[in-house]
Amino acid sequence: MTAGAKSSVQISGSIRKRLLLQLLGTAAILASVLIVAVLGFVRDVAEESHDRILSASATSILDSVTVTAGSLSVDIPYAALSMLGNISDDRVFYSVTSGGTLLTGYEDLPDVSPPLSADGQQGQPAFPTVFQTLDYKGDSVRMATASRRLSLNGIPKVIAVNVAQTRDGQALILTRLTRSSMALGAGFFLLASLLSVWSAQSTIRPLATLTQAISRRGPKDLRPVARPVPSEMAPLVTSLNTFIERLSASLSRSEDFIAEAAHRVRTPLATVRTQAEITLRRVEREDNRTSLREMIRAIDESSRAAGQLLDHAMVTFRIDSLEQAEFDLSNLAEELVERLRPMAELRDISLVFDGHPPCLMRGDPILIQNAVRNILDNAIKYSPSDRQVWVSVTTEAGTECVSVHDQAGGFGDTDTRSLTERFVRGDNVQGTVGSGLGLTIAREVVEAHGGEIRIINTDTGDGACVTLCFPSL
Amino acid sequence: MRFLLVEDNTSLANAILDRLRLDAHVVDHAPDIESAEAFFATTDYDLILLDIMLPDGDGRSFLKSHRERQDETPVIVLTARSEVSDRVGVLDLGADDYITKPFDFSELEARCRAVLRRRGGGSSNEKRFGNLRFDPMAGTLVVGDRSVTLRNKELRLLEVFLGAPGRIFSKGKLVDRLFSYEEDVSENAIEVYVGRLRKHLIGSGVEITTVRGMGYRISQT
Numbered sequence: 001m002t003a004g005a006k007s008s009v010q011i012s013g014s015i016r017k018r019l020l021l022q023l024l025g026t027a028a029i030l031a032s033v034l035i036v037a038v039l040g041f042v043r044d045v046a047e048e049s050h051d052r053i054l055s056a057s058a059t060s061i062l063d064s065v066t067v068t069a070g071s072l073s074v075d076i077p078y079a080a081l082s083m084l085g086n087i088s089d090d091r092v093f094y095s096v097t098s099g100g101t102l103l104t105g106y107e108d109l110p111d112v113s114p115p116l117s118a119d120g121q122q123g124q125p126a127f128p129t130v131f132q133t134l135d136y137k138g139d140s141v142r143m144a145t146a147s148r149r150l151s152l153n154g155i156p157k158v159i160a161v162n163v164a165q166t167r168d169g170q171a172l173i174l175t176r177l178t179r180s181s182m183a184l185g186a187g188f189f190l191l192a193s194l195l196s197v198w199s200a201q202s203t204i205r206p207l208a209t210l211t212q213a214i215s216r217r218g219p220k221d222l223r224p225v226a227r228p229v230p231s232e233m234a235p236l237v238t239s240l241n242t243f244i245e246r247l248s249a250s251l252s253r254s255e256d257f258i259a260e261a262a263h264r265v266r267t268p269l270a271t272v273r274t275q276a277e278i279t280l281r282r283v284e285r286e287d288n289r290t291s292l293r294e295m296i297r298a299i300d301e302s303s304r305a306a307g308q309l310l311d312h313a314m315v316t317f318r319i320d321s322l323e324q325a326e327f328d329l330s331n332l333a334e335e336l337v338e339r340l341r342p343m344a345e346l347r348d349i350s351l352v353f354d355g356h357p358p359c360l361m362r363g364d365p366i367l368i369q370n371a372v373r374n375i376l377d378n379a380i381k382y383s384p385s386d387r388q389v390w391v392s393v394t395t396e397a398g399t400e401c402v403s404v405h406d407q408a409g410g411f412g413d414t415d416t417r418s419l420t421e422r423f424v425r426g427d428n429v430q431g432t433v434g435s436g437l438g439l440t441i442a443r444e445v446v447e448a449h450g451g452e453i454r455i456i457n458t459d460t461g462d463g464a465c466v467t468l469c470f471p472s473l
Numbered sequence: 474m475r476f477l478l479v480e481d482n483t484s485l486a487n488a489i490l491d492r493l494r495l496d497a498h499v500v501d502h503a504p505d506i507e508s509a510e511a512f513f514a515t516t517d518y519d520l521i522l523l524d525i526m527l528p529d530g531d532g533r534s535f536l537k538s539h540r541e542r543q544d545e546t547p548v549i550v551l552t553a554r555s556e557v558s559d560r561v562g563v564l565d566l567g568a569d570d571y572i573t574k575p576f577d578f579s580e581l582e583a584r585c586r587a588v589l590r591r592r593g594g595g596s597s598n599e600k601r602f603g604n605l606r607f608d609p610m611a612g613t614l615v616v617g618d619r620s621v622t623l624r625n626k627e628l629r630l631l632e633v634f635l636g637a638p639g640r641i642f643s644k645g646k647l648v649d650r651l652f653s654y655e656e657d658v659s660e661n662a663i664e665v666y667v668g669r670l671r672k673h674l675i676g677s678g679v680e681i682t683t684v685r686g687m688g689y690r691i692s693q694t
Binding site for chain 2: 262263265266267268270271273274275277278280281286289293296297300303304307341342343345346347348385386
């Protein structure tokens with residue numbers, strides 16, 4: 001994929017990021033719920049156990065209230081208050097009341113002893129223990145009130161025991177527990193985040209694998225995607241495969257079209273040319289012969305121009321999707337020289353090849369062959385009979401170069417740089433058929449491969465040397 | 474020379490036929506493999522021009538069976554595609570050369586000549602005139618016990634002369650036969666080749682004489 005193609009894609013967020021954010025959000029909510037739940041639970045547990053101790057303390061004091069000789073006596077057991085001290089250093093307050101009258105303890109401790117007939121159940125000696133939270137002496141305290149009925153000299157009385165304790169210790173414990181549950185929540189969140197990242201990665205992995213498999217393909221690789229994909233990606237891959245199929249059909253149609261067009265143009269031209277030649281052999285009048293010769297030349301020119309235009313179309317087409325094959329430039333050039341030798345021999349021109357394999361390079365061999373053939377065709381076409389054309393392949397400073405050196409008279413005073421422009425021809429070609437596309441084709445092929453083309457008139461002045469250089473492998 | 478052209482595209486076949494006949498070759502045209510086999514069974518050919526895509530099969534199978542029968546007749550394959558694999562394929566199957574359609578006739582002519590020359594021609598095509606023996610396919614000229622390989626233009630010039638001994642050829646006509654129309658060649662260029670050919674003909678009892686104001690002709694002394 002080229003940088004241009006990448007920048008033309010409109011990005012709307014990232015699936016991985018979105019997925020990750022969603023998973024992390026869920027994890028954060030779950031972690032907070034966890035913290036709140038744990039905190040509520042431990043608070044309840046702590047309060048409940050505190051209440052039990054307060055209740056036990058109050059009950060044990062209540063149990064120690066006895067009626068001795070018609071009067072109430074309270075002997076507060078040591079354990080009743082010491083069990084409270086076990087919890088922390090919180091201060092403990094108590095009061096024992098009888099029918100709302102303080103018997104012993106802190107007199108300003110509120111008395112919540114129930115009325116005698118509170119639940120209307122006569123004969124039930126004990127009332128349920130009552131708990132409450134209240135402010136006492138500037139501190140928040142928790143107080144348990146245990147009470148029961150007692151018959152004093154035949155008169156029923158309600159004896160209530162209030163035991164209160166400040167809640168500093170509980171607050172401390174709660175702070176500690178809060179810290180632990182925060183840590184627990186954070187741990188949960190961390191673990192969930194790691195799992196989210198992993199899950200997001202593994203969800204996106206088939207997409208990444210597919211992308212890699214497609215982008216690693218060569219430009220000519222138009223096989224459908226065959227690797228297995230998750231069912232959610234199947235519609236995408238199916239569409240992609242349909243697209244690839246259409247593309248390759250269209251590409252092969254273009255190639256066929258180029259070949260077919262060349263055929264359609266040149267075959268009738270060949271017929272006309274032959275007919276003109278036949279007529280030329282028959283006629284004797286010089287002016288008729290001259291016109292026939294002109295005709296044949298024009299036909300040759302059309303045929304060659306059609307060939308080169310289509311060559312040029314083919315080259316442009318192939319450059320668009322440049323193949324990257326490894327091959328030996330020397331072998332390619334030698335094969336080409338052997339291929340063109342019969343044409344050279346027909347004109348009594350000798351082709352001399354000098355190659356030094358290995359000259360390895362990377363590119364599209366069909367394009368390079370086309371470029372070198374155009375140069376060599378020119379050399380053969382413009383050389384007078386009984387001359388030589390030298391083709392040599394050398395390796396110089398990291399480049400593989402193929403040079404075609406002829407004795408065709410050189411390019412004269414034409415600016416050698418302008419020769420590679422389309423339809424520009426050298427000064428020396430008056431009277432020779434040509435379209436001026438040969439060097440253009442060569443230059444385009446060379447540039448597509450990151451190489452360079454050098455055109456010089458030889459020192460001896462009788463010819464030119466065209467060199468095509470390509471980067472070595 | 475006798476050619477067998479196996480090609481189903483009528484307009485292309487006609488163009489090739491006309492062109493080859495123009496150079497006084499005998500050409501049989503087979504539009505499919507079946508008629509190609511029929512022609513081949515009854516006649517000896519000097520060269521076969523074979524298309525690949527034929528209505529009743531693949532030209533390559535014809536080529537393969539042809540080579541399996543130990544037949545040595547040279548074959549030039551006419552391929553429509555410029556694919557490299559196609560070319561290698563036909564050469565492996567025993568084709569002597571291939572030419573990619575569409576082609577120029579000068580290329581076809583060049584390839585035919587190159588193949589025939591490589592195969593060394595045959596006595597059946599040898600022309601005798603006076604004391605000389607001339608094999609246009611191999612491009613050799615034998616005078617007595619002296620043998621020379623002619624260069625292409627000399628060879629074609631001699632071919633033209635021996636095609637009609639005694640006839641006068643004007644310089645203009647010879648230029649048309651020897652040079653492609655792409656080149657601007659003065660008629661005097663012919664003198665160079667006539668001069669070279671005269672040297673080769675020394676002692677053969679054959680000479681090229683100048684007919685003033687008209688041209689040249691070949692004759693026995």
